[in-house]
Amino acid sequence: MQVDQRPIAVFDSGLGGLTVVRELRRRLPCEDIVYFGDTARVPYGTKTPETVLRFTRENCAFLLRMNPKCIVAACNTASAVCLPGLANELPVPVFGVVAPGAAAAVEAVGAGGLIAIIATEATIGSNAYKNAVFQIDTRPAVVQVACPLLVPLVEEGLDESNAIVELTLERYLGPVRRLSPAVVVLGCTHYPMLRGALASFFGKSVVLVDSASSTAEAVASTLGDSGVLVGAARNGRLHCYVSDNPRRFQTVGSRFLGESIHDVVRVCPEELACGRLSLGRTRASA
Amino acid sequence: MQVDQRPIAVFDSGLGGLTVVRELRRRLPCEDIVYFGDTARVPYGTKTPETVLRFTRENCAFLLRMNPKCIVAACNTASAVCLPGLANELPVPVFGVVAPGAAAAVEAVGAGGLIAIIATEATIGSNAYKNAVFQIDTRPAVVQVACPLLVPLVEEGLDESNAIVELTLERYLGPVRRLSPAVVVLGCTHYPMLRGALASFFGKSVVLVDSASSTAEAVASTLGDSGVLVGAARNGRLHCYVSDNPRRFQTVGSRFLGESIHDVVRVCPEELACGRLSLGRTRASA
Numbered sequence: 001m002q003v004d005q006r007p008i009a010v011f012d013s014g015l016g017g018l019t020v021v022r023e024l025r026r027r028l029p030c031e032d033i034v035y036f037g038d039t040a041r042v043p044y045g046t047k048t049p050e051t052v053l054r055f056t057r058e059n060c061a062f063l064l065r066m067n068p069k070c071i072v073a074a075c076n077t078a079s080a081v082c083l084p085g086l087a088n089e090l091p092v093p094v095f096g097v098v099a100p101g102a103a104a105a106v107e108a109v110g111a112g113g114l115i116a117i118i119a120t121e122a123t124i125g126s127n128a129y130k131n132a133v134f135q136i137d138t139r140p141a142v143v144q145v146a147c148p149l150l151v152p153l154v155e156e157g158l159d160e161s162n163a164i165v166e167l168t169l170e171r172y173l174g175p176v177r178r179l180s181p182a183v184v185v186l187g188c189t190h191y192p193m194l195r196g197a198l199a200s201f202f203g204k205s206v207v208l209v210d211s212a213s214s215t216a217e218a219v220a221s222t223l224g225d226s227g228v229l230v231g232a233a234r235n236g237r238l239h240c241y242v243s244d245n246p247r248r249f250q251t252v253g254s255r256f257l258g259e260s261i262h263d264v265v266r267v268c269p270e271e272l273a274c275g276r277l278s279l280g281r282t283r284a285s286a
Numbered sequence: 287m288q289v290d291q292r293p294i295a296v297f298d299s300g301l302g303g304l305t306v307v308r309e310l311r312r313r314l315p316c317e318d319i320v321y322f323g324d325t326a327r328v329p330y331g332t333k334t335p336e337t338v339l340r341f342t343r344e345n346c347a348f349l350l351r352m353n354p355k356c357i358v359a360a361c362n363t364a365s366a367v368c369l370p371g372l373a374n375e376l377p378v379p380v381f382g383v384v385a386p387g388a389a390a391a392v393e394a395v396g397a398g399g400l401i402a403i404i405a406t407e408a409t410i411g412s413n414a415y416k417n418a419v420f421q422i423d424t425r426p427a428v429v430q431v432a433c434p435l436l437v438p439l440v441e442e443g444l445d446e447s448n449a450i451v452e453l454t455l456e457r458y459l460g461p462v463r464r465l466s467p468a469v470v471v472l473g474c475t476h477y478p479m480l481r482g483a484l485a486s487f488f489g490k491s492v493v494l495v496d497s498a499s500s501t502a503e504a505v506a507s508t509l510g511d512s513g514v515l516v517g518a519a520r521n522g523r524l525h526c527y528v529s530d531n532p533r534r535f536q537t538v539g540s541r542f543l544g545e546s547i548h549d550v551v552r553v554c555p556e557e558l559a560c561g562r563l564s565l566g567r568t569r570a571s572a
Contacts, residue, residue, distance in 0.1 A: 040337050041327050046441075051326050051530045149450075152438040155332075164435075164457065167450045244337045 004228040007032035007239075008219070009068035011059040014042035015249055016151070016189035017074030018256035020097065021238065023216030024072075025259075031229065031236040034066045036267070037253075040243035043151055044077040045120025045188070052081045052122060060090055062241070062267060068092060069228050072219060076188050076211065077120050080128030093222070098123075100218040101185050101211030102132030106140065108207040109183045114141045116176045119187030121146040129187055143179060147172040147188075154190040155252065161197050169201045177202060185209045193256065240264045290514040293318035293525075294505070295354035297345045300328035301535055302437070302475030303360030304542035306383065307524065309502030310358075311545075317515065317522040320352045322553070323539075326529035329437055330363040331406025331474070338367045338408060346376055348527070348553060354378060355514050358505060362387075362474050362497065363406050366414030379508070384409075386504040387471050387497030388418030392426065394493040395469045400427045402462045405473030407432040415473055429465065433458045433474075440476040441538065447483050455487045463488060471495045479542065526550045 008028070010021055014037050021035055036059055038044075044052050056078045063071055070093040073079045073086075079096030087094040105115045117129040124146040133142055149168050158165050176184075184206055186192055192210050199208060223229055230236070238261070242249045246264035253261050294314070296307055300323050307321055322345055324330075330338050342364045349357055356379040359365045359372075365382030373380040391401045403415040410432040419428055435454050444451050462470075470492055472478055478496050485494060509515055516522070524547070528535045532550035539547050 040333060046531075046534075047326060048531045149438055149442055152435055156435055164450060164453045167453065171450065245332075245334045248332075 003231045004069050005032075005230060006067055006069040006228075007034045008070055008072065008223075009034045009036070009063040009066055010072040010074045011036040011038070011056075011063060011078075012075040012189060013038050013044035013055075013077065014155075015039070015253040015256050016154075017072075018253050019189050019192045019210075019212040020072060020074035020215055022256070022258050023213045024219060025236065025238070027216050027220040028223070028229065029236055030232060030234050033236060033238045034063065034068060035238065035240045036063055037240070037242045037249060039245050039249060043120070044075060045122045045151060046148065047077075047122060049081045049122070049126070052077055053086070056082045056086060057089075060086070060094075064091070070095060070219070070223065072215065073097065074189055074212070074215070077122045080119075080123040080126040083128075095215060095219050095222070097189065097211045097215045098128045098187075099132050100214035101187060101209055102129055103136060103218075104209045104211075104214040105129075105183045105185045106133055106136045108209060109140045111139070113182030114143065114179055115183045115185065116173075116179070116181040117142065117144045117185045117187050118147050118150075118173065118176075118191065119144070119185075120151065121148055123187055129185060143176060143181070145172055145176055150194060151188065151190045154193045157252075157255075161200060165194065165197050166201070169197065173201065181206060183207045183209055186211060238262075241267050243267055289517045290355050291318075291516060292353055292355040292514075293320045294356055294358065294509075295320045295322070295349040295352055296358040296360045297322040297324070297342075297349060297364075298361040298475060299324050299330035299341075299363065300441075301325070301539040301542050302440075303358075304539050305475050305478045305496075305498040306358060306360035306501055308542070308544045309499045310505060311522065311524070313502050313506040314509070314515065315522055316518060316520050319522060319524045320349065320354060321524065321526045322349055323526070323528045323535060325531050325535060329406070330361060331408045331437065332434065333363075333408060335367045335408070335412070338363055339372070342368045342372060343375075346372070346380075350376070350378070356381060356505070356509065358501065359383065360475055360498070360501070363408045366405075366409040366412040369414075381501060381505050381508070383475065383497045383501045384414045384473075385418050386500035387473060387495055388415055389422060389504075390495045390497075390500040391415075391469045391471045392419055392422045394495060395426045397425070399468030400429065400465055402459075402465070402467040402470045403428065403430045403473050404433050404436075404459065404462075404470060404477065405430070406437065407434055409473055415471060429462060429467070431458055431462055436480060437474065437476045440479045443538075443541075447486060451480065451483050452487070455483065459487065467492060469493045469495055471497065473497060524548075527553050529553055 072095045079098045083096040124144045130142045250261045358381045365384045369382040410430045416428045532552050536547045
């Protein structure tokens with residue numbers, strides 16, 4: 001087996017992508033991971049495709065400096081808006097979260113079943129999940145719902161069953177529940193934090209597809225098939241970079257990651273945007 | 287009276303500052319106004335002081351190209367974090383929203399009364415309102431509460447009395463209401479959109495200080511005293527620039543402004559950040 005010591009690079013608009021990192025570390029514990037969270041410009045989900053593409057290009061340019069074996073766009077909005085187009089511009093394989101989530105949804109939905117996609121405004125506006133489902137199978141019915149308040153609710157720590165969360169789910173998803181979907185796709189990396197509340201809301205008969213988990217599965221299996229894993233029994237390291245507020249990333253991010261974050265370095269947003277990509281001056285260490 | 291045709295320049299992280307523009311246009315209907323909303327990088331309220339200062343400097347550099355007679359930082363976070371320091375760097379007078387709001391609160395609070403400041407995390411973290419109150423009068427008691435979810439709730443259009451808004455107000459402000467404040471300062475330019483809900487929540491005996499209105503009053507009176515108003519009976523024009531999504535700015539912004547927005551030009555965020563400040567390619571016209 002070929003040994004490839006290069007890290008897996010992962011980015012998101014903020015800290016939601018850490019739910020993908022959590023799943024990657026569960027499946028590939030020996031791999032090094034470099035994470036970039038664009039916390040100075042978060043959120044992406046309410047911004048236009050042109051702006052999301054510009055930011056995503058800059059994030060990838062930064063990560064390429066780390067000589068990664070691949071890049072994971074652990075951001076549904078960036079995946080939906082920029083892939084597969086952006087993949088052609090980059091010298092390493094790029095994984096998004098949309099295609100694996102759509103594949104898992106198609107696999108889970110029975111004949112005549114309905115797939116409900118819930119995501120940010122930009123992801124829903126792109127129709128990326130719907131198109132990805134129909135590329136695999138044109139038979140399932142698909143409904144899509146934008147839920148803009150769910151990200152701020154999760155960021156505020158309202159991830160447990162809570163009256164504000166319940167009312168917000170009812171507001172966005174009441175009409176969808178009445179259609180009795182067979183599968184609900186969590187099309188935003190923040191939403192796994194609401195998994196319990198969503199499971200209660202939709203009931204036991206609904207399959208919740210977590211695109212973070214499906215993506216990690218796809219990355220692990222593709223890298224394994226290509227023979228580019230580390231191939232040594234060791235603990236993979238995680239290095240995190242953010243464009244703003246490393247302290248908050250450490251505190252809130254640890255909840256998303258399910259383990260403590262030890263090392264976060266701030267990257268200058270100004271240099272990111274100008275292509276003068278060097279490391280910033282602020283470091284938050286645990 | 288001296289005639290000064292130069293526009294009044296106003297900026298905010300997004301569209302909240304339009305509540306200040308609405309109050310300015312009510313008081314100074316003949317003045318031209320140039321507005322910049324940094325919608326590609328909104329919100330500022332959850333970001334660090336260094337990042338807010340960087341963005342604010344870039345916004346002011348852009349507005350100075352319009353040859354304004356003054357700049358209004360219609361953003362509580364930017365005012366709290368960057369003023370008065372930034373004013374010394376700029377060649378025109380700069381008005382913030384914090385000092386006028388604090389002055390109005392001190393004027394409204396009676397002897398022994400309590401002032402409650404409600405605002406974003408960054409504004410509260412800066413202690414700017416509290417410090418501004420104590421610079422005028424050290425006698426009032428001051429409490430401060432960060433309410434991060436209120437901006438997304440307003441942006442989502444939940445500005446009327448609504449169960450989600452009520453529960454969120456109870457969550458953040460229940461403990462403050464039990465302290466029976468005499469004055470509540472709306473320390474974020476989005477909050478005037480929740481004025482009705484806040485008035486019901488706190489009851490009739492509480493004075494709500496709207497810093498948007500206090501700021502417009504301060505700008506009008508200072509410019510009038512300096513003799514730099516247009517001095518002609520005509521309808522002042524409003525030109526708006528944003529760093530992303532001019533269509534959404536037009537639609538949602540009109541609610542904030544209380545009148546239709548006719549002309550919004552997008553400015554390239556990349557050029558903003560690099561100091562290469564030219565106008566973008568996207569224009570949304572009504």
